[in-house]
Amino acid sequence: MLLQLSTWPEVENYLSYSTGIIIPIGSTEQHGPTGLIGTDAICAEVIAKGVGEATAAMVGPTLHLGMALHHTAFSGTISLRPSTLIQVVMDYITCLAVSGFRRFFWINGHGGNIATLKAAFAETYYHLANLNIPHADEIRCEIANWFMCREVYQLAKKLYGDQEGSHATPSEVALTQFVYPDLIKTATLDTQVASGYPIYGAADFRRHYPDGRMGSNPALATPEQGQQFYQLAVKELSNSYLEFIAKA
């Protein structure tokens, strides 16, 4: 049940029996020579829809822009500053809290979003406590990183070993191939790929990761593997969502 494809009376009706909502958040950032710039948003969105179907939960509009400042030396990356993203998250939650939602389950496709999301949640709880919204103190947010699902992680290790890397990974590329099987990109990938270097500013990042990959070999990805990741993530996050909204 997608919020964007619902009417307001349908939302009102939904709120009569559930106060939970699933929110996909991705990023718009370079994913190496073959990965789609929208990878993180595509993955978060498709899994969120799957979880929404499996649990009959409402799914809100995807946040396509995340915190990817360190990727901005590559063409096409669009990042919010953390202070902007905090305001966006605060506005997003506040509006829905006014509507009556109380459980916000963020399905996240980008590791770089986690810190800012956590900061945003803390600031939002505090902000809501200062407004006159009934039950403001019952608002809860949870981040669910699909790529950190136990079975997703295990499958990635099994399939790719160290070549999974940490950015532009074969697992996320596989998932986008599953979603867009006609959009499988190829390029000659240097077999030597940088890894392990910490993330600082954008120019520094590009100096150390010249083609954008971090230790990964996305050429290993296939759409079939993508489907497996999809199914594992949907299963695990559906359970997580149901536990989240069931908690007293």
Added chain:
Amino acid sequence: MLLQLSTWPEVENYLSYSTGIIIPIGSTEQHGPTGLIGTDAICAEVIAKGVGEATAAMVGPTLHLGMALHHTAFSGTISLRPSTLIQVVMDYITCLAVSGFRRFFWINGHGGNIATLKAAFAETYYHLANLNIPHADEIRCEIANWFMCREVYQLAKKLYGDQEGSHATPSEVALTQFVYPDLIKTATLDTQVASGYPIYGAADFRRHYPDGRMGSNPALATPEQGQQFYQLAVKELSNSYLEFIAKA
């Protein structure tokens, strides 16, 4: 050519022959008893993709959240504050300007976005002029409201007359029906529908427009009409885009 479905080298290549980009911006807001909450984003996005195909232009990720504070008394509406949206637009443009983009063509689906977008563009030009980006003074933004295209407007008047109204209009509903023919919602619509009352705060808006419609009769909409609107808008905005990027 969708930015989200491109790789960074593809974007770099695109920039070697064009600096233009199309950006869809919608809103997530009530659209009456039968209109989809995502109507404005759906319309902007589908038309932007059509224009992108027709003109071989890059299309950036859709901004699903716009300025809809006056709709927030209806369940499911999610609005950014104007000051938040200004920061989002500033971040969006700045990142792409650093990449080398210089012509930003915003295809807009929501009248309530126009004022804040204009404010944001002004602030962004000024901001960019203070940074060290080469050619910052050549950055240009244009807003293209699909619903204000001459032929779109004329067709809406011809088909619906006064029942077009100004929010939750049959024309925009028709367009969403064209995109999602399986999602045509029905409800008993009061034949008396408020209109002409100005927009102030959210509670006031709901008092005056109790079911969310502003003078419209969305029951008149059909998917076939939606297709017509789509084609007219794509044609007209494709011309607008080409003129925009051709201008010295």
Added chain:
Amino acid sequence: MLLQLSTWPEVENYLSYSTGIIIPIGSTEQHGPTGLIGTDAICAEVIAKGVGEATAAMVGPTLHLGMALHHTAFSGTISLRPSTLIQVVMDYITCLAVSGFRRFFWINGHGGNIATLKAAFAETYYHLANLNIPHADEIRCEIANWFMCREVYQLAKKLYGDQEGSHATPSEVALTQFVYPDLIKTATLDTQVASGYPIYGAADFRRHYPDGRMGSNPALATPEQGQQFYQLAVKELSNSYLEFIAKA
């Protein structure tokens, strides 16, 4: 009745029978080789005072600084950033709302202010709804652009035709001549004057509008015409104000 020339008990007394206030907003920006930098503020203020007298309404202090970032490549222009102006408008309205004012009639002298004002009103309604002010949901703002009054517009077209242009217009210059008949400036004006080019950043604006005028011939202006504009604007906006505060 000018707020600045009243005492607080007088304001308190005024609030016992009216909650309306008129607020002039102008700009401090170049107006071509012969137009006063304060033109927009001068025009808004004098008309606001006229309307205030005609309707026995309170008139607040003029905002001399508006949104004129695109004029900042010309000496003497002072602009607020949109995000600053939003805060100013929010503070202005909030203080008066706490006093008990509920109808804010903004007489505006500068087209460039409109977008930011609209954004500011939306943000202010939302802000006030979150505070504990009684009747916050009854706060209403209206923008009245004197230069868009029907009869003002018609007279300008009749007197000047296309030479009215869109910035540093003979109509606004005439009005300042009516106010300051001793300050009529002259300069050799190029008969070729740029027009029709959209507004982007400041450097770009000056490149396209090298003397600051936009399609206008302010040499046509006379103080007598200014008086006519004054009278037409005061008459029309007095009616608008009375309708505004009478509305339920």
Added chain:
Amino acid sequence: MLLQLSTWPEVENYLSYSTGIIIPIGSTEQHGPTGLIGTDAICAEVIAKGVGEATAAMVGPTLHLGMALHHTAFSGTISLRPSTLIQVVMDYITCLAVSGFRRFFWINGHGGNIATLKAAFAETYYHLANLNIPHADEIRCEIANWFMCREVYQLAKKLYGDQEGSHATPSEVALTQFVYPDLIKTATLDTQVASGYPIYGAADFRRHYPDGRMGSNPALATPEQGQQFYQLAVKELSNSYLEFIAKA
């Protein structure tokens, strides 16, 4: 020479021989039962014009809104928050610095502005140093409080002794009477007037200063005294301005 009454070429010409500008800043706040709400702006503006004439200096538009949050429990007071005023001052100076101004002489009519102005200047110097404006490190601001001019202060003490008080003072009221001799307000003033209590929040202020005066007896004011204050302030601040711009 008033900026608002100049054209941009006149400003450009002025900048060829002087980089100094005088900026009046007042406040819009209760001034007791008989004082005008605009007292501080009226005083600052008239003196600034006098100094501008005496020294052939440019005078910028008056900031009518200052930092008067502690007066907001009285009807008609309009205050900017300090954080808003800082942005306004930063925008004001930045625009003029881009034009080429380097010496900003702020003639201030309200004690409550001083702290925020000082904070704003510091933040502005820092901000300008980060931009690409030539000679940013030569920007200087000075606050000139007309009511703290030595001879003004001495005359007030001589004329009114302790009844000068510290807010809604007879000296400032006298000055407004000199400017607006037809607007002399009267009211029965309690001979017992609170004084010496520190300033905290707005509700607290009104509890301790129930009619808004702080230890003053504005009934002592006459327009003739106002003229004397005017002349003393103009003389002293003209000297201050000339010294300020002459300093290496």
Added chain:
Amino acid sequence: MLLQLSTWPEVENYLSYSTGIIIPIGSTEQHGPTGLIGTDAICAEVIAKGVGEATAAMVGPTLHLGMALHHTAFSGTISLRPSTLIQVVMDYITCLAVSGFRRFFWINGHGGNIATLKAAFAETYYHLANLNIPHADEIRCEIANWFMCREVYQLAKKLYGDQEGSHATPSEVALTQFVYPDLIKTATLDTQVASGYPIYGAADFRRHYPDGRMGSNPALATPEQGQQFYQLAVKELSNSYLEFIAKA
């Protein structure tokens, strides 16, 4: 009684009989060739602790970073922007106001903090009035500048005369020597030392005060004098604090 060295039940107990708290604020800024960069924080903290002991008052954590933008051209200076410091002060007070504190006695070691602190207090009172905190209108802040204590000032004048200067003064250096007798720094100090030049931006400051001192001769300082300053300041500020919290 230091807040940092207390438990929350101890704070709760303290609040049952007192709502006062002492907050030391310093700065991290150059203090000439021999003065410690932390001088202002060291002085404020040690005196605050002394006052806390003498009056059995709670002492909050020291704010080490103040408003020292004009010193940032010297290595090691760390300053907050005024707009940042305002937010810090607002957060500091708001949290403690929620706990139940109502009297905030700021012991300040740096003249450059005063303006921003005053601005911050005004903004905080206003902010708190908009929240739902009980007794928000009873929150009061007071700044106590130890170096402006009457007897401190007199002793400094007596000991050092004009060589006290106004920054990197022997009195504050003496106080740090009393606290850190093993850290007495020496350097050849030019006997000619700049003084009397106003403070503008950082580069300008360093041009006029090349070694950082403002008219002072810190070589005159001794730890014994530091002890005297300490005792005088603690005595006077203890009285001030007790008066402050006793006031109705």
Added chain:
Amino acid sequence: MLLQLSTWPEVENYLSYSTGIIIPIGSTEQHGPTGLIGTDAICAEVIAKGVGEATAAMVGPTLHLGMALHHTAFSGTISLRPSTLIQVVMDYITCLAVSGFRRFFWINGHGGNIATLKAAFAETYYHLANLNIPHADEIRCEIANWFMCREVYQLAKKLYGDQEGSHATPSEVALTQFVYPDLIKTATLDTQVASGYPIYGAADFRRHYPDGRMGSNPALATPEQGQQFYQLAVKELSNSYLEFIAKA
């Protein structure tokens, strides 16, 4: 070598051979019935000083206020909002980057700071890249959480097992006892202690963790254990710091 206890020429000299600095950041928050409110700052500071001595590194002033909004329902907690803390960190780093520092090693005592610090670093790199600071792209920050040092963690598990918990832990309490052996607090601690419940808003936190502890038994702590933790943390973080500044 403490920045606060150095002179600016000493800092300048230090910069001639090192660009590294250690910055302790803690929090001011409830630590259960017996833990000091300043625990996190005390631990971070003492370890930072130890590392500074062991590595001859400069140590900057401690940030006593961190992100502890979820603890604000307990008396005495003082938290910055994440958006405030981001500005503080940005100002802190920017000033030192202007001085010439390039390696910022943040020794952190509070898990709740990590997310906001990471967000702040990202925003700061981006901010610095837009300024004119030489070598802005070489600025690097690293967070070192003393409580996550491998041997610290192992010792805590060995000494306390599950009773280590995750807030108001015996390990951090032991460390404060080592620093302040005279300040060992006792209280009757409920043997049943909540644990495992996620962190949302402040009121919710207190409902679930009524005495502030999260699964811990701080009564197990001894000063001797504190010394062990101190030594292990200093040893490990000294190595980390040296690696950090040695990295190309």
